[in-house]
Amino acid sequence: MPELPEVETVRRSLLPALVGRRILEVTRCAWPRTIAAPAPELFCTRLRDRAILDVARRAKYVIIHLDGDEALVVHLRMTGRLTLVAPDATPDQHTHVALRLDDERQLFFRDPRKFGRIWLLDRDGLARLDGQLGPEPLDETLTAAAFRALLRRRTGRLKPLLLDQRLIAGLGNIYADEALWQARLHPLQSVAQLSDEQIDALYAAVRDVLQRSIANRGTTFADYRDAWGLRGDNQSALNVYGRAGQPCPRCGTPIARLVVAQRGTHICPVCQPCSPAHDA
Ligand SMILES: [Zn+2]
Incomplete structure (x- = not known):
């Protein structure tokens, strides 16, 4: 299961490719339970034409900050994987969510074991998540x-x-x-x-x-x-x-x-x- 170093590596590999991009639309939602909140239909509607401002991490969560003060929060759990792929790449049976970006790429969430989860959270939702987690071990405030x-x-x-x-x-x-x-x-x-x-x-x-x-x-x-x-x-x-x-x-x-x-x-x-x- 990915832990802090793996999630941080995913974050670092996503960051330069995602910041400044727009999500054009969600093109696939094959396993609706991957979307933890809001309801999958609303999730797809709200992600349409959203700008990506930053890619952060908290604990084992990847946090993709969007305009409008919301963020896509991804927990990879056992086998979840966020992958940047070419515009013509075809999702396989384990690709549960796919986003089309404005630069000819797609972002796939692939998860054979299906334990991974994605949330679209507003500022309060992010604060609640943050409040459930202890300090970051590499944060300089944790002396x-x-x-x-x-x-x-x-x-x-x-x-x-x-x-x-x-x-x-x-x-x-x-x-x-x-x-x-x-x-x-x-x-x-x-x-x-x-x-x-x-x-x-x-x-x-x-x-x-x-x-x-x-x-x-x-x-x-x-x-x-x-x-x-x-x-x-x-x-x-x-x-x-x-x-x-x-x-x-x-x-x-x-x-x-x-x-x-x-x-x-x-x-x-x-x-x-x-x-x-x-x-x-
Ligand atoms: Zn020894």
């Missing part, structure tokens, strides 16, 4: 002190907290595992038992793994592509995620796989010891 304060207000185990979009926005299974490995913390560690130094290490690790993956244009295992259909390169830079049985890059111990919060979780049993404090 080490602010991160410490966030975690000190919470109880529970580390990995489920990192996956909670209301605490911190944009992390998913891959980057939570990578950050915990880098910070030498066990995913079941109780947050209440962490020292300030451990929280600082986690803060640095979260930012580092996200920045590195953005530089590598995201992690592609199967479905994820940018807006031009290109794969990311970060899969070869992962230290633990998806590497069960392979040696830990730090100590050589085979990476172990466990299940935390119903998610496959990858750790080095030596670098990330399971301390008695876990039950606290």
Whole structure:
């Protein structure tokens, strides 16, 4: 599932191609449930002849700002993909929404698993979405002190907290595992038992793994592509995620796989010891 670095890469690949363009019309709405709001018919009417002002991101959402103070908000979820294609490209069965632009291109939303969603939101809708999400981990306002304060207000185990979009926005299974490995913390560690130094290490690790993956244009295992259909390169830079049985890059111990919060979780049993404090 695309996480912050993949969605940011999609945003960056869309930005130069979309800003300044107009959406002429929605030419295909083959799976109406992809349109979360408003009703698909209204969605198509309201998108006609709208100018694209900016392409932003919040957490794992791509936000395409339009004139008239509204925005197209896209959540890719499992297999969703936003792709820029030629004017004569034909949508396949998995292309649920297609937009025709004023520059001879089309923007396809393709999603074989159909979990992805698109909203047309006004300013209040965007504010509501923003209010449901924790701070952006790479935002300069999220200092080490602010991160410490966030975690000190919470109880529970580390990995489920990192996956909670209301605490911190944009992390998913891959980057939570990578950050915990880098910070030498066990995913079941109780947050209440962490020292300030451990929280600082986690803060640095979260930012580092996200920045590195953005530089590598995201992690592609199967479905994820940018807006031009290109794969990311970060899969070869992962230290633990998806590497069960392979040696830990730090100590050589085979990476172990466990299940935390119903998610496959990858750790080095030596670098990330399971301390008695876990039950606290
Ligand atoms: Zn290790």
